[in-house]
Amino acid sequence: MDDKNKKTENNLQNEQFLNINDITLVSYKNPNRRRYTLIIILILFMALLTTYGFLHIKYISPINTSLKVGNIKVTNNEYDMILEKMENENVDDKIMLTNKYFTDIIILSEKAKELGITVTDEEFRTQNQINDIYNERAALVKKLEKHLEINAEITDEMIEEYYEKTKNVYYVDESNYEYYAFVSDNPFPENMNIEFDKYNKSSGTIKDLLKYGIDQPELNKWYTIDTDDNKYRxxxxxxxxxxxxxxxQVKDSIKDSLFVQKTKGVIQQFLFEGYSKYDIGYYR
Structure with a gap:
């Protein structure tokens, strides 16, 4: 009996020893576990903070910024000064026009800088913009337009080439045509034989035919001009x-068209490229 009690006592002591060891081991490892946990939490927090910052900058209005073109920011005060000048009473239209003003002037002035165009203090101070920054930008845009006008070389070869490509649009409006008009339940096939002598002939100018979408009429050809009420006219x-x-006769007109292409057309091209190139943010 004593041996049994002694064995039981030894087992209890061993269990207590194991429990003590377990506690000791847990107590010894716990600081490392907590350290790793804190590091993981810190990393997750930084990741969330970075994501929030990115979304905030990209999709939410940055501090004191109404509009952004690339890294160039328009302050709330600058934006409001132009917004107040817009005469349109519709608020949405005023915002749209203000957005366009800032976006266009920034894109074009930056393009002028890329082309090496500069302005003097006197040139940009003559501009009546909201501040010196936009006085300079407006002067750069004006000088860019002037630069394109000066360099818009138009040769006789260019005019002749343009005429050959577009001469079909240069016609006399009163050019006359004769035709027969029909109304039927189904369209007439091209090879259909009709005794035209039995019908009245009509006439009209190419200007009249244009109303039906016929800009280059061909002889001996059917044209469907209307299909209302399930009838083919x-x-x-x-x-x-x-x-x-x-x-x-059209040389001067072509020259004017080419000049517009090389000036205003190039400006529109610069704007198209700029809207594609820059990361633009509107926050109003």
């Missing part, structure tokens, strides 16, 4: 021709 052109203007 067609004309068959039998005679006529288009009188085209000569190069000499």
């Amino acid at each position: 067609q004309i068959y052109i039998v005679n006529g021709n288009t009188i085209y203007l000569t190069l000499t």
Whole structure:
């Protein structure tokens, strides 16, 4: 009995020893576990903070910023000064026009800088903008436009090439055509034989035909001009021709068109490229 009690006592002591060891081991490892846990929590917190910061900058209005083109910011005060100048009473339209003003002037002035265009103090101080920053930008845009005008070289070869590509649009409006008009339940096939002598012939100018979407009429061809009420209204052109203007007659007009392409057209191209190039943010 004593041996049994002694054995039981020894077992209890061993269990207590194991429990003490377990507690000691846990107590010894616990600081490291807590340290790793804190590091993980800190990393997660930094990741969340970084994500929030990115979303805040990209999608939420930054501090004192109404508009951003790339790294260039428009302050609330600058934005409000232009907004107040917009005469349109519709608030949405005023905001849209203000956004366009700042975006365009920033894109074009930055393009002017890329091309090496500069302005003097006197040149930008003559601009009536909201501050010297935008006085300079406005002067740069004005000088960019002038630069394009000065360098808009238009040669006779360019004019001739343009005429060859577009001469079909230079015609005399009163060029006359004769045709037959029909109304039917189904469209007439191209090879259909009709005794046209039994019908009345009509006539009209190319300007009249343009109303039906016929800009380059061809002889002996059917044209469907309307399909309302499940009826096909067609004309068959039998005679006529288009009188085209000569190069000499349209040379000045073509020259003006080419000049617009090389000036205002290039400005629009710069804007298109800028809207694609820059990360633009509107916060109003």
